Amino acid sequence: MARLVALLGHPVAHSISPAFQQAAFAASGLDARYEPWDVPPGELPGAVERLRGGDLLGANVTVPHKVAVLGLVDRPDGAAERVGAVNTVVNAGGLLEASNTDVAGLRAAWAEAGIAVAGERAVLLGAGGAARAAVAALSGLGARSVTVANRTPGRAAALRALAGEGLALSTCPLDAASGELRSALSEASLVIHCTPLGMRHGPDETRSPLPRSAFRPGQVAFDSVYTPEWTPFLQEASRGGARAVGGLAMLVHQGAASFRLWTGVEPPLGVMFDAARAALAGR
Ligand code: NAP
Numbered sequence: 001m002a003r004l005v006a007l008l009g010h011p012v013a014h015s016i017s018p019a020f021q022q023a024a025f026a027a028s029g030l031d032a033r034y035e036p037w038d039v040p041p042g043e044l045p046g047a048v049e050r051l052r053g054g055d056l057l058g059a060n061v062t063v064p065h066k067v068a069v070l071g072l073v074d075r076p077d078g079a080a081e082r083v084g085a086v087n088t089v090v091n092a093g094g095l096l097e098a099s100n101t102d103v104a105g106l107r108a109a110w111a112e113a114g115i116a117v118a119g120e121r122a123v124l125l126g127a128g129g130a131a132r133a134a135v136a137a138l139s140g141l142g143a144r145s146v147t148v149a150n151r152t153p154g155r156a157a158a159l160r161a162l163a164g165e166g167l168a169l170s171t172c173p174l175d176a177a178s179g180e181l182r183s184a185l186s187e188a189s190l191v192i193h194c195t196p197l198g199m200r201h202g203p204d205e206t207r208s209p210l211p212r213s214a215f216r217p218g219q220v221a222f223d224s225v226y227t228p229e230w231t232p233f234l235q236e237a238s239r240g241g242a243r244a245v246g247g248l249a250m251l252v253h254q255g256a257a258s259f260r261l262w263t264g265v266e267p268p269l270g271v272m273f274d275a276a277r278a279a280l281a282g283r
Contacts, residue, residue, distance in 0.1 A: 003032045004055050005262055008047055008069070009062035012036040014201050016227070016279040017060060017255055023275035024259055027268045032057060039065065048072040051091050057262040058090040060255070066100075066129045073098040082162065083136050085129045088258040099261060102133035105254025106224075107141065112253075113245045115190065115220050117141040123184050124148045125174055125209050126194035127155040130224045134192050135159050139167040147184035149174040151195075176210050185214050191221045191237070198232040199225045200283070208232035215240025226251050227280055252276050 007017055013036070021034040039047045044065055051059050061069045066085035070076055073089060073096040080086045086098040110117060120143050124134055127150035138146050145168040150156035156171035163169040172180035174195070185191065196202035197209050202225075210233065215221060221237030226247035234244035256267035 001031075001055065003030075003057045005032060005034045005057050006047070006051065006059040007034065007036045007062065008039050008044070008059050008065050009036070010038055010040055010064060012038050012062065014227075015062065016251075016276055017062075019279035020252060020272040020275040021060075021255060021259065024256075024268050024272050027271040028263070028265050030263060030265065032263070041065070041068070044068055045072060048089075048096070051089055051096055052094045053091075056091045058088065058258075060258055061087050061089065063129070069098065072096075079103050079136070083129070083132045084162075085132060087129075087254065088261055090261050097261075099258075100133065101254040101257035101261070102130060102250070103136045103140070104257045105250045105252075106133055106137040108253035108257075109245075109247070109249035110137070110141075110222070112249055113220075113222075115222065115245065117143050117190065119144050120189045121184075121187050122146045122190040122192060123181070123188040124192045124194060126150060127152070127159055128194065131192075131194040132159060132162060134194055134224075135162045135167070135169070139164040143167055143190075145170070147172060147181070147188070149178070149181050149184075174209060176214055182214070185210075186216075189219055191215070191219060191242070193221070193223045193225065193231075193233045196225065198223070200227045206232060208236040210236060212236045212240035215242040217241035219243070220245060223247050224250060227283065229280060248273075248276060248280070 025032040069086040076098045079100040083100045088099045090097040148156040215237045219242040221242040222245045224247040238244040259267040
């Protein structure tokens with residue numbers, strides 16, 4: 001009998017995770033199926049209970065359920081507790097273990113792109129789940145400071161608890177005209193984008209959160225958005241002279257870490273990248 005991995009989200013139809021996870025199961029000779037489940041918020045507890053069944057290996061969790069699932073599982077690990085959100089559930093014989101592989105995905109993507117983090121100053125745009133993972137990754141890699149710019153300032157301040165002792169965290173409005181943001185950008189070597197602006201099917205597909213004048217040569221601009229691959233944020237950053245790095249590697253690496261947790265098998269990264277790129281190209 002094929003085992004199942006579910007993707008819990010709402011909506012889930014646009015996700016490319018099924019394409020590259022299914023390719024990874026096939027390449028690894030595993031009799032497993034990756035199934036998107038569109039779960040409205042009211043139906044989340046029932047969907048999580050279903051994960052305890054013998055046919056389920058576990059699940060990925062995406063927007064808007066990452067925080068709520070934390071309260072529904074049995075054993076969240078250190079990464080899930082720290083970030084305050086879950087993106088991976090493993091069914092361990094009816095007990096639900098949970099993790100957050102977005103942190104590992106970011107760290108792997110930054111390492112692969114040769115992005116220096118230790119001792120560096122960063123600006124982070126957004127304060128949701130992806131941003132929380134970014135603060136945990138910055139802190140773990142020994143960044144010196146991060147300025148979190150968010151539309152809702154109170155939400156940015158809540159990230160302070162995540163920063164740990166070594167990472168100085170300040171906040172400011174997500175407004176390109178803000179003097180605080182301009183000053184932080186002039187000192188930052190890394191600008192990380194974690195809002196859905198510029199994302200296909202997102203709230204504003206054509207908008208970059210910052211204009212080209214916010215960037216400078218010598219800076220790295222990292223977009224967590226991966227569809228399209230060349231986002232408005234990356235276009236503006238590149239026009240401003242910064243090095244622009246997209247979020248596809250973060251997506252594939254977080255998925256690879258999830259695959260390892262469900263199966264205990266080393267993920268076939270090359271196959272996963274090829275399948276992810278093919279799925280994006282087919283859009
Ligand atoms: P989330 O938890 O819902 O947080 C969304 C963030 O974006 C919040 O800070 C929100 O600000 C801000 N925001 C939303 N709409 C905005 C708008 N119109 N203008 C300005 N700010 C806006 O979402 P998330 O899980 O962090 O995901 C954010 C992005 O990261 C998504 O586009 C997703 O594609 C990407 N992501 C990528 C990966 C990957 O593997 N590459 C993984 C996770 C997420 P407020 O606090 O003011 O609401």
